[in-house]
Amino acid sequence: MGETVENFSEWYGNILERAEIYDLRYPIKGCGVYLPYGFKIRKYAFEIIRNMLDETGHDEALFPMLIPEDLLAKEGEHIKGFEDEVYWVTHGGKTPLDVKLALRPTSETPIYYMMKLWIKVHTDLPIKVYQVVNTFRYETKHTRPLIRLREIMTFKEAHTAHATKEDAENQVKEAINIYKNFFDELGIPTIISKRPEWDKFPGAEYTMAFDTIFPDGKTMQIGTVHNLGQNFAKTFELEFETADGGKDYAYQTCYGISDRVIASIIALHGDEKGLILPPNVAPIQIVIIPLLFKGKEEIAMNKAEEVYNTLKEKGFRVKLDDRDIRPGRKFNDWELKGAPIRIELGPRDIENKKITLFRRDTGEKFQINEDDLLDGINNTMNSIMKTIKEKANERVNSFITIMDNKNNKNNNDIEALIDNVKEILAEKKGVVLIPYDKNLYNEEFEESIEASVLGITKCNGNEYIAVARTY
Amino acid sequence: MGETVENFSEWYGNILERAEIYDLRYPIKGCGVYLPYGFKIRKYAFEIIRNMLDETGHDEALFPMLIPEDLLAKEGEHIKGFEDEVYWVTHGGKTPLDVKLALRPTSETPIYYMMKLWIKVHTDLPIKVYQVVNTFRYETKHTRPLIRLREIMTFKEAHTAHATKEDAENQVKEAINIYKNFFDELGIPTIISKRPEWDKFPGAEYTMAFDTIFPDGKTMQIGTVHNLGQNFAKTFELEFETADGGKDYAYQTCYGISDRVIASIIALHGDEKGLILPPNVAPIQIVIIPLLFKGKEEIAMNKAEEVYNTLKEKGFRVKLDDRDIRPGRKFNDWELKGAPIRIELGPRDIENKKITLFRRDTGEKFQINEDDLLDGINNTMNSIMKTIKEKANERVNSFITIMDNKNNKNNNDIEALIDNVKEILAEKKGVVLIPYDKNLYNEEFEESIEASVLGITKCNGNEYIAVARTY
CATH class of the missing domain: 3.40.50.800 (Anticodon-binding domain)
Structure with a gap:
């Protein structure tokens, strides 16, 4: 997007139409059409991640789109995180259904229901499956093509179950590594952070997230990796016989990537003349x-x-x-x-x-x-690939401000810090890295800076609280 | 399935489970899971048809899954054909929606809504797009895995628009040719017939269909090609400026193939020991x-x-x-x-x-x-490929009975014919080809034989009415 930040939104809408990527003129808000040229970019991009998953022992499968209400509601925290944005099917023809059916907002519950049938003994583990599917959110916020959709046309979700906590931890590491490589292949720089408690995935122990920075200085979450611990496993009774003859519940992880990766390829590399595509996803190289x-x-x-x-x-x-x-x-x-x-x-x-x-x-x-x-x-x-990456890195780095490691001992200092952060976010935009201080790491602070706390991230060996205005 | 016909249904259910193709234990009738092994068969099979479509100038795209009620209802005949089996989304979260949304039973209406935005002048034509998506039918009949599903997990639907009636006719021919080649690549023998008026696709001028014969002697529709004429084009106002400066409506076709092709690969080639896969779709060759x-x-x-x-x-x-x-x-x-x-x-x-x-x-x-x-x-x-084809051909041919070309001048003869057809369908099963007679070609006759009229098919230069018990 060259040097112009102000009109990014206009540029983005324009390029989707002119380069024939996505047609948003469908008569449902947040639902649109992947045009043939855009579809090919999507195909090649998701081929890369599919190959990476296949090579690391993941199996592609396909699970149902409809979820019975009682199944979705089974894990309490999980449903609470989604209940306002679930689309409900209530009728088949003119017949009211006995049980309402949700359009999947994500597939933990259907997949873990099936895993119960597949997991009996430790040798059944690990299970590492993924699918690439459409998912649905009844977004009440402003929708944006490929960024905030009501039909997320492409959701690559992986789900794993393991015999030990350590295996699940290692799986989180593997997933982070795969996503790092994937974004690197596409020349998309990311900031990896551990999301705060109050913003983790509903039902997870913790969430690791990948954010990139768009040309307008706002961050966009483009990948997440969740350690689910045994929360879902206990709810869905994923109990198995351990190697020493005991019983335990599976340890689980899940991780996802969506159409936002396509939005990022477009937004991060393009310029005033149009798209600049990495050769590995270009429909015409x-x-x-x-x-x-x-x-x-x-x-x-x-x-x-x-x-x-x-x-x-x-x-x-x-x-x-x-x-x-x-x-x-x-x-x-x-x-x-x-x-x-x-x-x-x-x-x-x-x-x-x-x-x-x-x-x-x-x-x-x-x-x-x-x-x-x-x-x-x-x-x-x-x-070309090298130059595209360097340029994107340079631009994203120019949007990152690392603050000095001052001790914020008293309230005056904290107020000065808040003002400082707000100023940077207003003028330079992008991400501000604040040296980690547990007194700052809460929702009150998040509210005071009028921006989002992405989470805790590491940079040059130090821990920072990353904050930004987000999509 | 060897020589045993009687227990086909049991064999089929068994093989899906034991060969890890499809797990039907999901708690919604007619919705199940493509397991990794089955998913790969699906992937390779649909790769073949994708390549064939790409090579003949079709563009893959992706259209929304939700269809507003008024859009689906726009073409009168079309909605009448589907209204009893459409799933309706009525709520987003706890909020009732202003307009009910259908889960696509098929995508004529969303695609033609978009085509209106794309077609202005004859040089915009032809348009040949396809997508591979999930579609939904609220089946009240007995469901069967990969054969009669409520979530059809894989529907390859192609939709075209042309400047002349002749171009649309040629497109129908091209589509039939592509499907012929596709089924041939998979060693699936088919009977191609023109469906009777009373059984054509809702909204079409006419429907050409591909049926195969399962080991139990029942036929299964595994592909259809529809000439839509200008019916949808007039409803959706697909009007364009012709080469000579006049106005006309586009001429359209559409054609589809579903999960049933996977069911056919399994059913037609397998034996008592399990699957026999054509090398081109075998996950492990x-x-x-x-x-x-x-x-x-x-x-x-x-x-x-x-x-x-x-x-x-x-x-x-x-x-x-x-x-x-x-x-x-x-x-x-x-x-x-x-x-x-x-x-x-x-x-x-x-x-x-x-x-x-x-x-x-x-x-x-x-x-x-x-x-x-x-x-x-x-x-x-x-x-192997050759032998698999030959065996399937042999078995399917053994299920086809060609009746003599007697004239059925009076009612006695017709009654004898009906008895004869019923007897063959009861004993030998499969398809009976009755020399075409316009007096027989009606719903009354269909009822009298207690089977289905597939349509009119050609065999050795003669026209026949093909009848069978169908899935």
Whole structure:
């Protein structure tokens, strides 16, 4: 989003429409359509996390969307956390249902109901399953496409059960690691914090969260990892025979990622010309545009097809744009849509056995030898990924303010601190890291700064309270 | 399912559980869980149809699951076809909704609402989109896993809009062709018929349907292609400017395939020992079982790992079963789960540079030279696919009875015909093809035979009325 922060919201809405990612003109607030181009970004992004989960022993499965009221209400804290935002199905045809059915807001209860049937003895553990599904929240707040939806079209939720507390702890670590790698693959910098007690997932022992910072300086939660302890296991009777013949309840974790990761790819990397997509999620990684000079059209088209076939064969997502419009319009279209590399093929280059490459991320144009095509493309892709990450890191870091480690011994100091935090949040925006002080770590403080406490985070070996205005 | 027809239903329920495909013990009738193994079969099967659709210019997208009541009710015939089986969301939290929301039973109405926003002029056409989503029917009939569900977990629905009637007709042909190829890839024989007027899709001009025949002799509808004409287009105002500057409404088609294709793979190919999976959808295509003789364990394990790595590298879905249980139990497990090829590696074979292959479909065991591993695997896979198809064809054909082309001029003849059809359906079961006679082609006749009229089908150049007992 370049340097302009003020109009981010407008820019974001605009790009979703113009780059054909998501159409929000559906007649239900908070429900929209993933358009084909957006759908592909979603597909490639979630393919990355699917592979990471598969490689670490997670199994993809698919659980029902409807949850009977009594099942959802079984875990007391959990239902309290959701009861105002659950959609209820009350009728089948004209017939009132005996038991109301909830549209899943998340799937702890249906999955743990099934786990009870699967867990008898310690050798049945661990269970590590995940699904990628739609979930629903009756949002009363202002909705935003891919950020705050009533139908969350893409929720990747993983659920695990273990024989020991230590195994569950290790699973939390594994999950954090997977998410770190995933966001890194997408060039999305994050701040990892332990959410405060008053903001943890309903029913969890504790919640670890990934927040990123959007170009308007507000943070967005884009991933969470929960250690559920034995809370749900006791409610759902996930009791098993231990190795030494005793009985215990399973130790559980769960962790999720949603459409917000797509919103973040768009928001963090884009600029005033449109999308800038990391090559690994770009629906079109390379667009080939023949420059058709009169009388030499055939030379350019033949070369374009040759290059297209070479790249296609190597598995690149490549497109030959042979529309009958001026090259300049094609350039704009593909810059808007964020294709990482553009290849221009004109008669002079072809004669000199050169190929002109254009990088969407930096706007650089340069030539390579025709013989070096594959190396040139591979190197450029790697360089693009690196540059995209560096830029995003730089911008996110510029939004982080680390406060000095002063002792806040008396109330005057605390008031000064509050004023200081409020000032930074108003002017520089972003995240303020306040040296950890247990006297500050409460809801009263959160209220006084008129912002959110993200939680406790570590930075250079020190503990901080991270605060920010959030989405 | 071998030769036993009587206990198909029991066999089917049993195999879903034992082969870990689908767990139906969820506390809502008609809602269940795709277990990891079943999920993978689903994934590979739908990957095949996705590729076929992508290659023929269809774009995958994702539309909302909730449909406002007024939108669903817009096309009169359409809603009449569904109103008894629609689930209604009436509340968000404790708040009654202003407009009731339907869980999509199918997505004509939401998709065509959006198409209105996308179609202005003939160059906007054709539009060919599809999605793979969950849909819902409040079934009052007996539900059956993957066959008759309340949550249809997998519905691949394609929707198209065209500038001319002819284009829509051609689209119907393309769709039929895609489905033909798809079912052929899975070795599922089908009967294609034009559904009778009284059984076409609500709102369509006509419906073409794919039925297969299950081992119990009942038919199952596993794919439909609808020509919608301009019915929906007029309701949803899909008006566009034609090439010659006039106005017209779009011509539309839609076509769908569901979880029933998974049920068919299981039902049509399996036998008394369990699943027999076509290699292209088998989660494990090749299982390697080292035969560990005392003192020679290392030789077998090393060779097993070597073979595993060779096959893995070539892209096969291969598993080395190194569990500490007897080989016989492993054999049974993987025969139950339908792995197409088993490789047994014992010390004597290894010494002789031989590899023993076992084919799940025929039960044959044979040796190949170690050096011929890849060729041997490829040839065997091809042969398995061929044999699976042939067997399924044979069985389905054995269920088809073609009646003589007698003229049924008077009522006595018609009554004799009815008796004859009833007798065949009771004894031989399957599909009866009755030479087309317009006097027979009505609901009264359907009632009299106490079975279903599938529709009109062609066989050896003649037209028949196809009738059967259906799922």
